[in-house]
Amino acid sequence: MSLYLYLNKNTFIHRLNPITKIICLLLLFAAAMFFIHPLYLLILAGILLVIGISSGTLENLRKLWILMAMIGIFSFILWSIFYRGPTVILRYRFISVSEESLLYGLGMAVRLNIMLFSGLIFLSTTRIEDFTAGLNKLGVPFSASFALSLAFRLVPMFLGTASTIIEAQKSRGLDLDSGNIFQRIKKHIPLLIPVFVSALRTVDNLSVALESKGFGAGLKRTYYLQYDFRTADYLALSFIVVLNVFILYLRLQGVGNI
């Protein structure tokens, strides 16, 4: 079972070049930033939902909808209190809630969820190696994108090591399951030491293995995975650019404010 959110499907979005996906993700974030009024943000959320359905990523949305709902509710409550508007409808000591702050809070809740859903579609349709290769093509130095890619690969390994250490300690009588959440966290802390030490043991082996394969030789690097720009990439990019230009035009006309 994969630890990450990637769903192995063969949809239009899955087949896009990782650079296209990264640019589209950034432009979707930008699109969500233009509007403040929740109504216009909901229209954008609707467009995103269509993208989500066509990319077959709704099963991940089903897994995370509670988190997204909590984020929305929290954002709504916080901004309703902190945003200051002229039409006050409730005042209690230093806390005041206005009509504008309620609309702003609702808008921010929708905006935050649009961005999280955009990120979710990206994560569900992009493999880690495609993401790091995309970063590399966008100008991130190879050593940095390699370190990131290696870290992604090491996470399941370290989680596995931690699980083995926990099971070994439990078999020796360590009780990790009783007590409240903070007591349980406290009991887990000393287990960090063997996990960390086990991780550090791999440093020299990994470094030697990498250097023996020519890592850091400084010559021009070639890549096994090749990513071409196809018609679908140009279509996807055109759609997102036109969407952003249209939203910017509306915003300049004063649409989407509260």
Place this chain on the structure above:
Amino acid sequence: MIFGIKEIFRMWGNTRMIVLTAISAAVYASVLIPFKAIPIIPGVTEVRPANALPIICSFMFGPAGAWGAAFGNLIGDFFGTLGPGTLFGFVGNFLYGYIPYKAWKCLSGEEPVSFWGIKSWAKFILTVSLASGSCGLFIGWGLDLLGFVPFSALANIITLNNLLVSLILSPFLLFLLYPRVKKWGLLYTDILTEDELSNGRFSRSGLVVTILAVAGGLVLGNLISTGLMSSGAGLGGGSGVGLGVLPIIIILLIGASLL
């Protein structure tokens, strides 16, 4: 180079430092991920016992610990919270992993293994407070700018969360891990050559600027965010923290780069 950030870039030419970056990031992410289920502000921050790790990785692995903190937080966001806030989380966590080893080097020439005297403890507390405050300030400012979470709700929580966890856990973890890492020759000072490390000529000035920026930024941000003071302009976020705190953020980055 007048800035003290030479090793931040030069380390990418050293394979062992690159592997240490990946390992720091992976260990940090591995501890962050299980606690995503216990949020403080849903989708933004959670209970993070893992926050002790960037501090100890910074003391041991220097720049690799800083990049590791940034990458580790990015990986943590890949479990459902990827968004524009990820960029601010990346820089905030980078500062959280970058400031400890630089500030400690400037404040004390000793090894960060045991803090028996009051002076050592005071220096350690200052170092960790600076790192926690700079992380809270940067992420709090960034997410308020984007209109996600008000500065006063987030910056204070991140600062306190980082500070408490790292003050309680880091000395214990450092005491156990530092001698072992030193014995294996994995301290950044053992891996990088003198030429690859910055000389820290302006580190004292950098430290003073960083302390003023962190303290000033947190106070100003809270005043603007709670409406006790007006920034005169708002950008993105509803509380006007975006432009009001921006000059202090620039000063913080300059101060940190001089360390």
